[in-house]
Amino acid sequence: MKSALITGITGQDGSHLADLLLEKGYRVTGVVRRSSVDQSERIAHLLDRVEIQQGDLLDESSLVKAIERSQPDEIYNLGAMSFVPASWEQPVLTGEFTALGVTRLLNAVRFVNPRIRFYQASSSEMFGRVREVPQREATPFHPRSPYGVAKAYAHWITVNYRESYGLHASCGILFNHEGPRRGREFVSRKISDAVARIRLGMQQKLRLGNLDARRDWGFAGDYVRAMWLMLQQDTPGDYVVASGTQHTVREFSEIAFARVGLDWKDYVETDPALLRPAEVDSLLGDASLAKERLGWVPEVSFEGLVHMMVDADLGRLKDGGNRRQ
Ligand code: NAP
Ligand code: G4F
Numbered sequence: 001m002k003s004a005l006i007t008g009i010t011g012q013d014g015s016h017l018a019d020l021l022l023e024k025g026y027r028v029t030g031v032v033r034r035s036s037v038d039q040s041e042r043i044a045h046l047l048d049r050v051e052i053q054q055g056d057l058l059d060e061s062s063l064v065k066a067i068e069r070s071q072p073d074e075i076y077n078l079g080a081m082s083f084v085p086a087s088w089e090q091p092v093l094t095g096e097f098t099a100l101g102v103t104r105l106l107n108a109v110r111f112v113n114p115r116i117r118f119y120q121a122s123s124s125e126m127f128g129r130v131r132e133v134p135q136r137e138a139t140p141f142h143p144r145s146p147y148g149v150a151k152a153y154a155h156w157i158t159v160n161y162r163e164s165y166g167l168h169a170s171c172g173i174l175f176n177h178e179g180p181r182r183g184r185e186f187v188s189r190k191i192s193d194a195v196a197r198i199r200l201g202m203q204q205k206l207r208l209g210n211l212d213a214r215r216d217w218g219f220a221g222d223y224v225r226a227m228w229l230m231l232q233q234d235t236p237g238d239y240v241v242a243s244g245t246q247h248t249v250r251e252f253s254e255i256a257f258a259r260v261g262l263d264w265k266d267y268v269e270t271d272p273a274l275l276r277p278a279e280v281d282s283l284l285g286d287a288s289l290a291k292e293r294l295g296w297v298p299e300v301s302f303e304g305l306v307h308m309m310v311d312a313d314l315g316r317l318k319d320g321g322n323r324r325q
Pocket of ligand 2: 082084085122123125175176177186187207209214249276279
């Protein structure tokens with residue numbers, strides 16, 4: 001039986017990845033940071049099938065202990081401060097979690113067992129003010145937020161430890177991926193949740209920032225398959241994971257409201273307070289390498305994703321907020 005350790009298991013991707021690895025027969029351990037409230041909403045359905053180790057990306061000794069205790073074959077580093085606007089509010093902490101946290105974890109791998117295969121959650125946010133369209137593995141980075149800068153450091157330190165110490169370390173440069181488990185502060189879920197509330201008469205308006213921003217959106221359940229595939233290769237590498245299609249926030253809203261028979265123009269208001277100090281205007285990924293080497297292709301379309309999210313939020317709210325996503 002293979003064994004995997006996941007940082008960020010309580011997050012959107014961590015919960016989907018744990019589902020996938022359990023399905024594949026892995027023993028799964030999640031690293032969870034201490035909190036005074038329960039953070040396990042997204043993994044409540046699998047808590048009896050995973051082991052939990054206390055640990056924090058700020059504390060290298062806790063990472064060493066988690067690895068020593070769980071003896072994983074594979075580590076997936078999904079833990080990070082992942083909300084872009086928060087990274088302007090807490091740039092130093094973002095660097096500690098999202099950048100230096102990766103060095104701490106890579107050090108822990110080296111000290112405990114350098115044969116462990118390692119996955120780093122890199123981000124299309126690193127491309128920022130894009131230098132070419134579509135973006136591929138060789139496209140230069142120009143990050144536009146403290147988060148993007150931290151992810152660029154994390155990406156390069158992973159590449160560097162691979163080249164310096166021969167670690168089997170891979171980076172997935174994932175474009176935006178969403179689903180019913182997405183945090184409510186991200187635009188996709190903010191829209192799907194608001195659409196459901198407006199439909200049910202629980203909310204009147206939806207305030208958004210930049211409606212013209214373009215993203216390459218996919219479904220999180222598809223994207224965690226790519227993470228796993230990277231660690232099954234004989235040779236580590238870096239891969240863009242994307243849908244290869246692009247839509248605006250306006251189009252997302254239009255399709256989401258139409259799903260419940262409403263016209264988005266009657267409900268969406270723009271709020272300048274939600275604009276960012278520096279915006280990533282447009283992202284579009286080229287995942288040809290992942291298709292060629294990993295055999296990875298996404299299964300859920302953009303429209304399918306928007307419908308899935310709106311339907312899930314409607315179902316959850318009709319159930320009084322109790323339905324599992
Ligand atoms: P998410 O839902 O925000 O989850 C982040 C996870 O990181 C949570 O489990 C959180 O734990 C954990 N975490 C935060 N700080 C930590 C610390 N100091 N020590 C240990 N764990 C910590 O993010 P996601 O959407 O699943 O994304 C997963 C990863 O992929 C992140 O690294 C993100 O930056 C990256 N990424 C995401 C996307 C996307 O579109 N979703 C695209 C590219 C890259 P708590 O529950 O305790 O807060
Ligand atoms: O949903 P978002 O907050 O995601 P963003 O900033 O693209 O970051 C996500 O994807 C990255 C991959 O590229 C990840 F690395 C990162 O961890 C995260 O998962 O915003 C998407 C777009 C932005 O252009 C934003 O300006 O939507 C625009 N937007 C417009 N109104 C809004 C809003 N974003 C949010 N969060 N809230 C709004 O009201």
